[in-house]
Amino acid sequence: MSEQKIVKIFVLIRKIGQIDTLNERFQAEISIEATWSSKEDINCEYDPSLHWNPKLYIENLLSNIEEKVKYYVKQSMDETLVIEKRYVKGIFWERLEIQNFPLDIQQLSVSVVSKFDNSSVKLMINPEKPSYLHSNAKFVFVDQQKW
Numbered sequence: 001m002s003e004q005k006i007v008k009i010f011v012l013i014r015k016i017g018q019i020d021t022l023n024e025r026f027q028a029e030i031s032i033e034a035t036w037s038s039k040e041d042i043n044c045e046y047d048p049s050l051h052w053n054p055k056l057y058i059e060n061l062l063s064n065i066e067e068k069v070k071y072y073v074k075q076s077m078d079e080t081l082v083i084e085k086r087y088v089k090g091i092f093w094e095r096l097e098i099q100n101f102p103l104d105i106q107q108l109s110v111s112v113v114s115k116f117d118n119s120s121v122k123l124m125i126n127p128e129k130p131s132y133l134h135s136n137a138k139f140v141f142v143d144q145q146k147w
Contacts, residue, residue: 002120004119004120004121004122005036005037005052005054005120005121005122006036006037006122006124007034007035007036007054007056007114007121007122007123007124008034008035008036008124008125008126008127008128008129009032009033009034009112009123009124009125009126009131010032010033010034010035010125010126010129010130010131011030011031011032011033011110011112011131012030012031012032012033012131012132012134013028013029013030013110013131013132013133013134014028014029014030014031014134015028015029015134016028016108016133017029019096019106019108021096021098024093024094024095024096025062025091025092025093025094026091026092026094026108027090027091027092028089028090028092028108028110029087029088029089030087030088030089030110031085031086031087031088032056032058032084032085032086032088032110032112033083033084033085033086033126033129034054034056034083034084034086034112035081035082035083035084035126036054036081036082037079037080037081037082038051038052038079038080038081038082039080040052040080042073042080042082045073046071046072046073046082047071048071051082053084054084054114054116054121054123055114055115055116056084056086056112056113056114056115057112057113057114057115058088058090058092058110058111058112058113059111059112059113060092060093060094060109060110060111061088061090061091061092061093062090062091062092062093063090063091064088064089064090065089065090065091066087066088066089066090067086067087067088067089067090068086068087069084069085069086069087070084070085071083071084071085072085092108092110094106094107094108094109
């Protein structure tokens with residue numbers, strides 16, 4: 001049995017756009033940074049088709065408007081870190097439970113998962129870099145439904 005790889009995840013929500021309560025979806029721009037340790041000889045140039053990759057994707061992404069993925073290698077004395085930086089602009093699904101309209105609070109999430117099972121990959125919040133909503137994020141609420 002192979003060793004379980006630990007992948008540390010950091011999510012930055014850059015912008016939240018329209019929230020469609022009727023269809024339970026919202027628009028957002030996010031950045032995801034995944035970091036893992038590698039024992040492979042990478043020589044400062046990482047290629048996901050040649051080296052191990054956690055095969056991450058966003059489970060609740062309905063429509064991908066724009067996506068960019070870049071890889072970086074960080075060498076330290078005793079380990080090699082691979083950093084995957086992903087920028088995504090898209091439409092995300094979220095179960096919205098409207099109970100106190102119009103003064104309701106909703107929790108919006110981004111679900112980062114791996115195509116590997118839990119015995120191969122453990123995704124965890126990066127303790128050195130907690131996820132957050134960017135302070136300059138512009139909230140745009142467009143009410144298109146009639147109640």
